[in-house]
Amino acid sequence: MMRKPKINIVTLGCSKNKVDSERLAASLSHCYDIMHDSDKKSDVVIINTCGFIGDAKEESIDTILEYAELRKANKIKKLYVMGCLSQRYRKELQEEIHEVDGFFGVESVQLIASQILSNSISQQHGNSISIYNPERLLSTPSHYAYLKISEGCNRRCAFCAIPLIRGEHVSVPMENLIEEAQLLAKKGVKELILIAQDLTYYGRDIDGQFHIVELVKRLLEIKEFEWIRLHYGYPQGFPDELLDLMNNEPRICNYIDLPLQHISTPILKNMRRGVDKEQTINFVKNARNRVPGIAFRTTFIVGFPGETEEQFEELCDFVREMKFERAGVFAYSAEEGTPAYEMEDDVTEEVKQERVDTIMAIQQNISLETNEKRVGTVEKVLIDRIEGDYYIGRTQYDSPEVDDEILISVDDAELNIGDFVNVKLTKADYFDLYGEIIL
Numbered sequence: 001m002m003r004k005p006k007i008n009i010v011t012l013g014c015s016k017n018k019v020d021s022e023r024l025a026a027s028l029s030h031c032y033d034i035m036h037d038s039d040k041k042s043d044v045v046i047i048n049t050c051g052f053i054g055d056a057k058e059e060s061i062d063t064i065l066e067y068a069e070l071r072k073a074n075k076i077k078k079l080y081v082m083g084c085l086s087q088r089y090r091k092e093l094q095e096e097i098h099e100v101d102g103f104f105g106v107e108s109v110q111l112i113a114s115q116i117l118s119n120s121i122s123q124q125h126g127n128s129i130s131i132y133n134p135e136r137l138l139s140t141p142s143h144y145a146y147l148k149i150s151e152g153c154n155r156r157c158a159f160c161a162i163p164l165i166r167g168e169h170v171s172v173p174m175e176n177l178i179e180e181a182q183l184l185a186k187k188g189v190k191e192l193i194l195i196a197q198d199l200t201y202y203g204r205d206i207d208g209q210f211h212i213v214e215l216v217k218r219l220l221e222i223k224e225f226e227w228i229r230l231h232y233g234y235p236q237g238f239p240d241e242l243l244d245l246m247n248n249e250p251r252i253c254n255y256i257d258l259p260l261q262h263i264s265t266p267i268l269k270n271m272r273r274g275v276d277k278e279q280t281i282n283f284v285k286n287a288r289n290r291v292p293g294i295a296f297r298t299t300f301i302v303g304f305p306g307e308t309e310e311q312f313e314e315l316c317d318f319v320r321e322m323k324f325e326r327a328g329v330f331a332y333s334a335e336e337g338t339p340a341y342e343m344e345d346d347v348t349e350e351v352k353q354e355r356v357d358t359i360m361a362i363q364q365n366i367s368l369e370t371n372e373k374r375v376g377t378v379e380k381v382l383i384d385r386i387e388g389d390y391y392i393g394r395t396q397y398d399s400p401e402v403d404d405e406i407l408i409s410v411d412d413a414e415l416n417i418g419d420f421v422n423v424k425l426t427k428a429d430y431f432d433l434y435g436e437i438i439l
Contacts, residue, residue, distance in 0.1 A: 004031065004032055004033045005031075005032055005033070005042075005043035005044060005077075006032065006033045006034075006035060006040075006041070006042040006043050006044070007028060007032040007033070007034055007035065007042060007043065007044040007045070007046065008035045008036075008037075008038045008040075008042035008044070008045045008046070009021045009024065009025055009034065009035070009036055009037070009045075009046045009048065009139075010037055010045060010046070010047045010048065010063060010067075011036065011037060011048045011139065012047070012048060012049055012050045012056070012059060012060050012063060012083070013048070013049070013050025013052065013056055013060075013083070013084065014050065014052075014195075015146045015193070015195050015231070016146075016148050016195055016196075016197075017048050017050060017083060017084075018139060018140070018146060019136070019146050019147075019148040019195070020048060020082075020083070020106075020109050020148075021036065021046075021048045021139060022036075022136035022137055022138055022139055023109045023110075023133065023135070023136050024046070024048075024082075024109040024112060024113055025136070025137035025139070026133065026135040026136050026137045027109060027110055027113035027133055027135075028113050028116065028117070029137055031117065032044070034137055036137075036139035037139065041075075042076060043076065043077045043078070044076065044077060044078040044079070044080070044116075045067050045070075045071075045076050045078070045079050045080070046080045046081075046082060046116070047060070047063055047064055047067060047079075047080070047081050047082070047083075048082050048083040049063075049064070049081060049082065049083035049084055049085035049086055050083065050084050050085060051083070051084035051085035051086075051087065051088045051089070051161070051165060052084060052161065052162070053330065053333040053335065054333040055333070057085055060083075060085040061085070064081055064093070064097060064100065065097070067079055068097050068099035068100065069099075071099040071100070071101075072099050078101045078116075079099060079100050079101055080100065080101055080102045080103075080104065080116060081093065081100050081102070081103050081104070082103075082104040082105070082106075082112055083104075083105070083106065084105075084106060084165045084166070086103045086104060086105055087105030087106045087165050087166075088161070088164070088165055088336075090103050090105060102115065102116070106165060106166055110133055134176065134179045134180040134183055135183065136180075136183075136184070138187065138189075140400070141384060141385065141417060141418065142187060142188045142189065142418065143188060143189060143190045143191060143382065143384075143417065143418030144189060144190065144191035144192075144193065144382075144384075144400060145184045145187075145189045145191075145192060145193070146193045146194075146195050146231075147177060147180065147181055147184070147192055147193065147194050147195065147219075148172070148195050148196065149171065149172055149177055149194055149195070149196045149199070149202050149215065150169055150170060150171045150172060150196040150197070150198075150201070150202055151166055151167070151169070151170045151172075151197075152166040152167040152168050152169045152170050152197065153166065153168070153169055153197040153198050153201075154168055154169040154198070154201065154204075154205075155197075155198060155234065155274070156272055156339070157261075157271055157272050157273060158270060158271050158272045158338060158339040158340040158343075159271060159301060159304065159332065159333075159335065159338055159340045160335075160338060161335040161336075161337060161338055162197055164337045164338070166197070168205070169197070169198065169201050169204070169205050170205060171201075171202050171203050171204075171205050171206055171211075173206075174203075174211065174214070174215055174218065177215065177219075178218055178219070178222075181219055181222055181225075182222060185222050185224035185225060186224075188418070189224070189225070190224065190225065190226045190227065190382070190418060190420070191225070191226065191227040191228075191229060191382060192219060192225045192227070192228050192229070193228075193229040193231055193399065193400075194215075194216075194219075194228065194229065194230050194231060195231045195232060196231075196232055197232060198232065198233070198234045199212060199230055199231065199232050199233045199234075200212050200233050200234055200237055200238050200239060200242070201234070201237075202215060203215070210237075210239060212239065212242060213239060213241045213242050213245060216228065216230075216242070216245060216252065217245070220249060220251060220252075225251065226251060226420060227251060227252075227253050227382070227396060228251055228252050228253065229252075229253045229255055229396075229399060230242075230246075230252070230253070230255070230256055230257070231257040231399070232257055232258070232259070233256055233257065233258040234258065235258060235260065235273075235275050235279070235280055235283045236273075236274045236275050236279075238258070238283065238287075240286070240290065243286070243287055243290040243291050244290055246290075246291050246294070247290055247291045247292070253396040253397070254291055254293055254294045254295060254396055254397065255294065255295045255297070255396060255397055255398075255399070256287065256294065256295075256296060256297070257297040257298075257399065258296065258297070258298055259298055259299040260280060260298045260299070260300065261273060261299065261300055261301050262300060262301060262304065262311075262315060263277050263280060263281075263314060263315050263318040264277065264307075264311040264314045264315065265277045265278075266306075266311065267304055267306070267307055267311055268280070270304065270305070270306060270340075270343075271301075271304060271340075272339065281318075281322075284296070284322055295325040295326065295396075295397035295398075296322075296324045296325055296326065296327075297324075297325070297326035297327070297328075297399065297402070297403065298324050298326070298327050298328075299327065299328045299329065299330060300315060300319070300327065300328075300329050300330070300359060301329075301330050301331075301332050302315070302329060302330070302331060302332065302352060302355035302356055302359060303331050303332040303347040303351065303352030303355055304332045304340070304347075305332070305340060305343035305344055305345055305346055305347070306343070306344075306346065307332075307347055312355055312358075315359070316358065316359065316362060319359060319362050319363060319366070320362055320366075323366050323369075323370065324363070324366070325367075325370055325397060326367075326398075326402075326403055326404075327359075327363045327366075328402075329355075329356045329359045329360055329363075330356070331349070331352035331353060331355070331356050332345070332347070332352060364430050364431075367404075367430055367431055368428065368429070368430045371404065371428035371429065371430070371431075371432075371433055372428045374425050374428065374433060375425050375426065375427065375428050375433070376424070376425065376426075377424070377425055378422055378423065378424050378425075378438055379395045379396075379406075379422070379423055379425060379435075380395065380396065380420055380421075380422060380423075381393040381394065381395055381406050381408075381420070381421050381422070381423040381435070382394050382395075382418070382419075382420055383408075383415050383416070383417055383418065383419045383420075383421065384400065384405075384417065385417060386410065386417070389409060389410055389411075390407040390408060390409060390410060391407070391408040391409075391410060391412075391415050392405050392406070392407060393405065393406045393408065393421070393423070394406060404431050404432055404433060405431075405432050405433075406423060406425070406432070406433050406434070406435050407432060407433070407434045407435070408421075408423060408434070408435055408436070408437060409436075412436055412437045413437045413439070415437075421437055421438075422437070422438040423435035423436065423437060423438065424436050424438050
């Protein structure tokens with residue numbers, strides 16, 4: 001029997017890219033042995049790039065150049081690049097990096113698969129690919145997976161290149177999502193994480209109505225999912241009905257990932273966020289009132305053009321007052337083609353970094369304070385992996401890879417990855433907690 005060639009799919013950037021890579025992997029798996037982000041030798045490499053901000057673009061370019069050297073040395077037979085970076089800069093990349101066998105943007109992954117297969121070093125299995133394929137070859141542990149419910153974005157935030165790269169908001173038809181979710185459930189997925197550039201906009205492009213609540217209710221009918229988690233909302237138009245559903249349905253995690261970006265009204269206006277300071281504060285308070293104990297993950301941008309010291313201090317005060325459970329900070333990066341790109345980038349890189357460090361220091365103390373309050377409580381924990389002498393898990397208040405983790409000694413009990421266990425939290429650190437199994 002002829003050996004299938006090996007293909008390594010290297011995924012950079014966000015969880016939405018991860019879903020694209022998993023769908024591509026499934027489309028190619030009949031003629032390739034698939035690896036995700038592997039260090040092992042492969043015949044073909046596909047790099048799924050990110051082109052969102054400066055640091056992400058730099059990482060993508062460095063990764064392409066690294067594999068281009070391997071292609072030049074004939075250590076891999078084919079090299080392909082896809083995703084956001086090559087969508088934005090395909091012409092420039094083609095001119096500069098000749099070792100790449102094909103550049104793709106954010107086209108349908110099935111169309112990308114068809115083209116790769118047509119140029120394949122392994123033709124014997126054919127190359128018939130359907131445009132819609134709900135199948136995915138997971139790169140995550142088998143107990144959790146992401147469900148991308150839409151593509152693109154209709155918001156026109158001044159700093160953001162996503163609409164330029166991904167286009168306008170397009171909702172995936174609900175029946176397609178239910179089919180995909182059912183397949184994930186059959187694979188053993190226990191935690192389903194809904195992702196989109198703007199989660200709450202779901203369905204509006206189809207019939208003018210918001211359908212996110214209906215979608216979540218339909219997904220709750222799939223009993224294999226013990227947790228459903230919501231990622232990437234938007235403060236403007238976030239439905240109270242969704243918050244009430246979250247509060248009333250224990251299988252929906254009391255967690256929302258909702259980037260706020262700033263709090264100063266003039267900055268929010270220049271960012272084209274569609275909300276002001278008062279509306280932002282009211283939203284946070286309303287969410288906490290409707291869902292007692294909700295954990296917020298948010299992000300902020302510092303050093304946006306025109307941000308004064310006073311406006312930055314206003315942001316610091318807001319972070320101190322609101323005490324968000326999880327928060328990240330980005331230094332403003334001027335992106336070609338965005339409205340903000342035409343503004344004078346008048347905050348120096350040094351000052352931007354100082355502001356990032358200041359906010360993160362404030363948040364670090366908040367995180368420690370929040371975690372210390374949890375010591376002594378018993379929480380449901382999902383075991384993600386084993387690392388050294390510890391099982392590593394998460395609560396409903398923590399997303400994979402970005403949030404706090406719960407460390408449990410392997411001597412405590414014999415557990416399996418993907419198990420849900422009750423854990424008494426015994427010790428708190430800045431971004432992690434320790435606990436003991438409650439039998």
